[in-house]
Amino acid sequence: MTDCIFCKIVSRELPAEIIGEDENFICFLDIKPIAKGHALIVPKKHYKDILEFPTDMELDFFAFLQKMTKKIIAAVGAHGYNIGMNNGAAAGQVIFHQHTHIIPRFNDDGLVSWPSKELSPEEIAEIKQQILNVH
Ligand code: 5GP
Ligand code: ZN
Numbered sequence: 001m002t003d004c005i006f007c008k009i010v011s012r013e014l015p016a017e018i019i020g021e022d023e024n025f026i027c028f029l030d031i032k033p034i035a036k037g038h039a040l041i042v043p044k045k046h047y048k049d050i051l052e053f054p055t056d057m058e059l060d061f062f063a064f065l066q067k068m069t070k071k072i073i074a075a076v077g078a079h080g081y082n083i084g085m086n087n088g089a090a091a092g093q094v095i096f097h098q099h100t101h102i103i104p105r106f107n108d109d110g111l112v113s114w115p116s117k118e119l120s121p122e123e124i125a126e127i128k129q130q131i132l133n134v135h
Contacts, residue, residue: 006097010044020068024060027068030101034111037076037104041065047098049087061100069102078104 008014009028016028019039030038041064047053053061065083073081084101086093105111119127 004046004095004097006040006042006095006099007046010042020064020071022060022064024057025064027064027102034101035078035104035106035109037072037078037102039068039072039102041068041100041102043098048096049093049098050085051087053098065100065102072102072104076104079107080105 005014009016009018010026016031018026018028020027024045025041025043027039027041030040041061043053043057043061069081069083072078082101082103082105084103085099086101
């Protein structure tokens with residue numbers, strides 16, 4: 001896609017700190033990292049979000065994700081990591097070329113996890129039924 005920043009990183013029209021790549025994916029450091037070693041896995045072909053991502057690429061995706069995560073964690077000495085994906089503007093997606101965040105975590109790094117909501121068992125059961133009703 002011509003105006004897509006991540007397509008331009010894939011084609012080397014824009015620079016990035018690339019730390020790995022294979023036939024289908026590229027991995028580079030996030031320009032505004034949440035933590036030391038925060039990286040993005042990006043498919044070389046343009047897909048808007050995870051629902052456009054071809055399911056027959058999932059095995060290759062997970063293999064590359066595991067390989068890059070192990071390398072990053074070892075390099076920065078992280079104690080844990082978050083694997084994240086924002087899909088849609090409401091979920092915080094800013095770049096509409098599907099990508100997965102690898103975020104190294106450190107004991108007491110001060111990053112807060114998502115807040116939880118208080119829902120009654122009835123409300124949870126109602127949501128379950130709404131989801132089961134979609135075919
Ligand atoms: P999103 O919110 O769409 O899931 O995340 C987009 C991520 O891409 C952000 O963490 C942002 O810092 C990163 N990003 C945006 N533009 C660039 C860029 O030009 N180069 C690199 N390396 N990362 C970028
Ligand atoms: Zn793109």
